[in-house]
Amino acid sequence: MGQWVRVTLMGAFVSALLGLLPYAISPANAQNEIHLNSSNVQVVHNTPASTDVLNMSLNVTSDGDFLGDCEGGADDLLETGVHVSVSQFSCGAYAVICGLFGCPTFDFDAQVNYIEHDIGSFSYGTSFGPNAAGNVSSKIVAAATTPIFTCGTWTINLQGTGQNLSGITGTPVSLWLNDSDGDGDNDVSPACFDVTANIGNGIVKPHHGVHKTRHR
Secondary structure, X not given: OHHHHHHHHHHHHHHHHHHHHHHHOOOOXXXXXXXXXXXXXXXXXXXXXXXXXXXXXXXXXXXXXXXXXXXXXXXXXXXXXXXXXXXXXXXXHHHHHHHHHOOOOOOEEEEEOOEEEEEOOEEEEEEEEEEOOEEEEEEEEEOOOOOOOOOEEEEEEEEEEEEOOOOOOOXXXXXXXXXXXXOOOOOOOOEEEEEOEEEEEOOOOOOXXXXXXXXX
């Protein structure tokens, strides 16, 4: 009986803590090297689950190290890529779960490396490669001017197809961004942001075996 009571109280404590955490922890740490200026995230659930689609459009700035030191390009997302992850848990809830039970697997996780293209002063990058059971394609475009004391501002469009996103059923979700030297949050881990996700079902195509009945 005593053990059952302890387990029940622990479960209630964890539930209460997870409920309060979004108010106690700011998802966008002021010390982040990477800043999320805007985001548009869409999750499309298909059948079977391994054919889900993730679409996102992000606007991101990287401060790099002190006074815009980009560490030889390691903090330049166009030059050396960006690591993008999405979790069904908020940033705060994810941190608590990591501390209590070990970190859960990300619902989406991809290292995106770009092939750079330069047209005059205009720079952009493209990427396409396998990820999970599907593929990830992405395009990154550098802002025309680099803000002072930063490594750049970029617009990132990404699509992941053939993904299993069945665990993402509500919003917000947490979006994790990291640079090539792994200090996106000005430490040794990715920068985390709680973002709103548009979640919906894909269009069900008619079965090919169904034939229209002819009327005379």
